[in-house]
Amino acid sequence: MYQQFFGLNKAPFKITPDPDFFFSGSNRGAVLEALLYAVSRCEGIVKVVGEVGSGKTMLCRMLEHELPADCEIVYLANPRLNPEEILHAIAVELELAVPKVASKVEVMRVLHRYLLDKHAHNKRVVMFVEEAQAMDIETLEEIRMLSNLETTQNKLLQIVLFGQPELNDKLAIHEIRQLQERITYAF
Numbered sequence: 001m002y003q004q005f006f007g008l009n010k011a012p013f014k015i016t017p018d019p020d021f022f023f024s025g026s027n028r029g030a031v032l033e034a035l036l037y038a039v040s041r042c043e044g045i046v047k048v049v050g051e052v053g054s055g056k057t058m059l060c061r062m063l064e065h066e067l068p069a070d071c072e073i074v075y076l077a078n079p080r081l082n083p084e085e086i087l088h089a090i091a092v093e094l095e096l097a098v099p100k101v102a103s104k105v106e107v108m109r110v111l112h113r114y115l116l117d118k119h120a121h122n123k124r125v126v127m128f129v130e131e132a133q134a135m136d137i138e139t140l141e142e143i144r145m146l147s148n149l150e151t152t153q154n155k156l157l158q159i160v161l162f163g164q165p166e167l168n169d170k171l172a173i174h175e176i177r178q179l180q181e182r183i184t185y186a187f
Contacts, residue, residue: 039067047185076090076130079129082136111149143161
């Protein structure tokens, strides 16, 4: 009914975030600009924390939409993966030819070569992790290890963690304090 009244060609209040209806007011536009800046720096890990329904997924979609064409996106929506599964999930997202039975070391080797090749061609790979607060400590540690993939001057994989406030609690755990140190921008 309101679509017709307001002359809209699609429903604006769906449960699935639609970038066409992004509202930059209430500081959302400034946060998106800051995220774009943070990702463009290719330094460390970026963290976005907010309550349920605060617009994290919309920011993730907008960030993906606004990043330049030289960025390849890896989108992980299922955080309940063990360390080996997360590496395979990344390989699948990047369409890398990695057998399902490949070891963690083999997957990491293929991934590292792929990232080096992208870097050599002035392309970047950005990984978005949704619902990061639901990740196991071991998987978060694997994320930290992925941040070790670098040249002498640049990170090869930019990582953006999106999560609820429980992510901050998890990152405060002593066993993964190294991950907290790798977070260069937090929103």
